[in-house]
Amino acid sequence: VLERNLRAMQCYCDEHGLALRPHVKTHKTNEIVRMQVAFGAVGVTCQKLGELETLELACLDTLIAFNLVGSDKLRRLAAATTRTPVSVTVDDVRVARTISSTLTRSAGTVGVWVDCDTGLGRTGVGSSRDALALAQAVDGLPGLELRGLFTYPLPDRESWFEQAIDEWARAGFAGPAVSVGATPTAFETHTRGYATELRVGTYVFNDLECVGVGSARIEDCALTIRATCVSRPARGKAVIDAGSKTIGAETVDLGAGLVYGAVRNRPDVVVDAVYEEHGLLRTGSGDGLPELGETVDIVPVHCCYAVNLHDRLRVEEAGELLGAWKIAARGAVT
Amino acid sequence: VLERNLRAMQCYCDEHGLALRPHVKTHKTNEIVRMQVAFGAVGVTCQKLGELETLELACLDTLIAFNLVGSDKLRRLAAATTRTPVSVTVDDVRVARTISSTLTRSAGTVGVWVDCDTGLGRTGVGSSRDALALAQAVDGLPGLELRGLFTYPLPDRESWFEQAIDEWARAGFAGPAVSVGATPTAFETHTRGYATELRVGTYVFNDLECVGVGSARIEDCALTIRATCVSRPARGKAVIDAGSKTIGAETVDLGAGLVYGAVRNRPDVVVDAVYEEHGLLRTGSGDGLPELGETVDIVPVHCCYAVNLHDRLRVEEAGELLGAWKIAARGAVT
Numbered sequence: 001v002l003e004r005n006l007r008a009m010q011c012y013c014d015e016h017g018l019a020l021r022p023h024v025k026t027h028k029t030n031e032i033v034r035m036q037v038a039f040g041a042v043g044v045t046c047q048k049l050g051e052l053e054t055l056e057l058a059c060l061d062t063l064i065a066f067n068l069v070g071s072d073k074l075r076r077l078a079a080a081t082t083r084t085p086v087s088v089t090v091d092d093v094r095v096a097r098t099i100s101s102t103l104t105r106s107a108g109t110v111g112v113w114v115d116c117d118t119g120l121g122r123t124g125v126g127s128s129r130d131a132l133a134l135a136q137a138v139d140g141l142p143g144l145e146l147r148g149l150f151t152y153p154l155p156d157r158e159s160w161f162e163q164a165i166d167e168w169a170r171a172g173f174a175g176p177a178v179s180v181g182a183t184p185t186a187f188e189t190h191t192r193g194y195a196t197e198l199r200v201g202t203y204v205f206n207d208l209e210c211v212g213v214g215s216a217r218i219e220d221c222a223l224t225i226r227a228t229c230v231s232r233p234a235r236g237k238a239v240i241d242a243g244s245k246t247i248g249a250e251t252v253d254l255g256a257g258l259v260y261g262a263v264r265n266r267p268d269v270v271v272d273a274v275y276e277e278h279g280l281l282r283t284g285s286g287d288g289l290p291e292l293g294e295t296v297d298i299v300p301v302h303c304c305y306a307v308n309l310h311d312r313l314r315v316e317e318a319g320e321l322l323g324a325w326k327i328a329a330r331g332a333v334t
Numbered sequence: 335v336l337e338r339n340l341r342a343m344q345c346y347c348d349e350h351g352l353a354l355r356p357h358v359k360t361h362k363t364n365e366i367v368r369m370q371v372a373f374g375a376v377g378v379t380c381q382k383l384g385e386l387e388t389l390e391l392a393c394l395d396t397l398i399a400f401n402l403v404g405s406d407k408l409r410r411l412a413a414a415t416t417r418t419p420v421s422v423t424v425d426d427v428r429v430a431r432t433i434s435s436t437l438t439r440s441a442g443t444v445g446v447w448v449d450c451d452t453g454l455g456r457t458g459v460g461s462s463r464d465a466l467a468l469a470q471a472v473d474g475l476p477g478l479e480l481r482g483l484f485t486y487p488l489p490d491r492e493s494w495f496e497q498a499i500d501e502w503a504r505a506g507f508a509g510p511a512v513s514v515g516a517t518p519t520a521f522e523t524h525t526r527g528y529a530t531e532l533r534v535g536t537y538v539f540n541d542l543e544c545v546g547v548g549s550a551r552i553e554d555c556a557l558t559i560r561a562t563c564v565s566r567p568a569r570g571k572a573v574i575d576a577g578s579k580t581i582g583a584e585t586v587d588l589g590a591g592l593v594y595g596a597v598r599n600r601p602d603v604v605v606d607a608v609y610e611e612h613g614l615l616r617t618g619s620g621d622g623l624p625e626l627g628e629t630v631d632i633v634p635v636h637c638c639y640a641v642n643l644h645d646r647l648r649v650e651e652a653g654e655l656l657g658a659w660k661i662a663a664r665g666a667v668t
Contacts, residue, residue: 025610025611047610047611048611066564066575066611067564067565067573068564069562069563069564069575069626069627070562070627070629073562091565091567092565092566092567092626094626095564095626117567122573122609122612122614123564123565123567123573123612124567125567126567126568228403228404228407229403230400230401230402230403230429230457231401231425231426231457232426233425233426233451233457233458233459233460234460239401239456239457241400241403241668242667244584244639245639245642245667246667248583249582249583249584249639250578250583275456276359276381276638276639277359277381277382277400278456278457280456292403292426292428292429293403293404295404304610305578305579305583305610308579308643309642309643309665309667310665310667311665330665331643331644331645331664333576333579333580333643333644334575
């Protein structure tokens with residue numbers, strides 16, 4: 001399933017001339033980075049410097065999709081640029097300036113993407129005019145190489161980037177790269193003519209959030225958490241040995257109320273509640289609950305979050321154990 | 335703050351003749367186990383065999399507050415009993431029987447607590463009659479030593495245990511130990527005359543859930559996550575480099591809507607939203623948000639959950655760094 005997901009996304013990008021820059025935050029695993037590169041990724045995206053420092057990214061073109069602020073991070077960024085081609089996002093000229101002065105001292109260079117808030121309301125400049133002003137400032141700073149425009153997720157507002165690209169062209173930055181993200185809308189990216197690059201993480205595994213928005217079917221979900229039924233205290237009730245510390249505490253509504261997970265191959269059974277180390281299963285039909293001692297495979301709501309709770313992935317093909325992959329960058333918090 | 339919390343709980347238990355059996359799931363850290371034992375804990379509680387296997391519990395009387403089911407766990411339980419005095423909870427005679435047969439082969443013994451559902455609806459036998467039947471079965475099984483009655487959290491229904499204790503006395507099990515849990519109601523435990531033992535975890539750190547129910551003040555919260563303001567994209571908005579993978583994804587309502595965390599020493603500032611690696615701060619007064627590059631200390635909603643996302647605790651006293659403690663049993667998922 002993992003291979004099928006990787007191949008489908010790469011084929012889509014190849015077909016539409018999009019560069020694929022997968023996000024390692026989802027899996028944090030060297031083996032999957034290598035598969036993504038083998039399939040044709042142009043580089044990777046990290047959310048934390050710690051991911052770049054921990055994973056074996058070798059000479060991969062690596063985008064840290066974050067405003068890097070503070071002397072510790074700037075020191076580490078400067079060190080990283082000596083080993084790996086690194087770019088970062090920036091939404092404030094002050095951030096660009098401190099990165100530039102750090103790099104001037106170390107003689108490194110870093111690519112810079114202008115982070116644009118196209119509707120999410122998280123980080124990013126708020127207007128195309130501000131995006132251009134920041135691009136012009138970056139262009140004049142030593143050690144920085146302007147890469148293009150960056151946003152997350154795929155914008156609803158078509159006009160944002162069309163206007164920005166016009167303004168950039170008039171200012172001498174013709175045809176900038178435009179990097180967009182998000183698995184749920186990934187296969188619509190080609191309908192935004194300006195997008196040149198796709199950043200996606202979740203697509204490697206998919207999860208119930210993807211099922212909820214219709215971008216994946218449950219059989220496209222590659223990641224499950226194997227749990228054991230440890231209690232059948234009453235009819236219609238089953239308790240498993242996996243809870244929020246094992247499958248996460250996030251919820252999604254698939255049409256029959258909020259759930260914390262689904263059970264693979266038992267379509268009527270969902271995780272109805274979680275405690276730290278207990279999960280409560282419920283069944284719509286009154287049937288299908290596991291008996292005491294039976295194992296179940298739980299599809300999590302949010303795979304990026306679930307992976308980060310674990311140290312290893314158990315790799316199976318058609319039920320046969322192929323090996324264990326270390327989640328090398330798990331817990332990279334800085 | 336940590337020391338004050340540890341001392342307050344031990345003093346309370348000493349004053350009321352309650353045995354204190356702290357839950358290691360909250361901190362998963364050897365240094366804190368040693369402090370708890372030095373203050374007077376009679377033993378510890380684990381939620382996972384992996385916690386017992388990873389922490390240095392030496393000869394501590396250790397309760398694994400879980401139905402242990404499946405051959406892998408039973409093998410590991412048998413191994414653990416050769417090193418540590420172990421007890422477990424059981425809510426099903428089939429679980430007790432398989433533990434007994436495993437131990438018969440290894441010649442170990444394990445204490446057994448009868449898990450009672452006194453209202454939570456998670457695991458546990460549903461009636462005092464079922465509790466007695468299970469106790470009698472356990473009493474007749476080789477390798478098992480009946481320890482007493484167990485529940486979580488502190489029961490609302492007074493009569494449950496009064497009736498159970500009467501029935502146990504008539505059946506020849508006079509004056510059983512009764513183990514109850516939960517930090518929020520910890521200081522009410524003495525009002526339940528039957529309780530002999532208190533299991534609490536959260537009290538070591540406290541968190542916003544404790545503040546929400548009034549069992550702790552914000553200044554009693556020992557655990558914070560240090561984050562940096564990485565973006566001030568608009569007036570009244572600040573973004574930090576800590577999100578659900580760093581502080582957790584749980585919420586609590588402290589009276590002004592759901593929040594994902596509070597900021598220490600900035601009473602008006604709360605974490606309003608989290609993404610995986612971003613947190614959005616909001617302020618009630620319009621003031622107090624950190625400037626770009628400033629650090630803030632976030633009090634998490636659920637400390638047990640937040641700790642499990644990290645590898646180390648940074649230990650400070652009055653702002654001075656004392657050291658780093660390894661969260662040795664982090665990610666003990668089985």
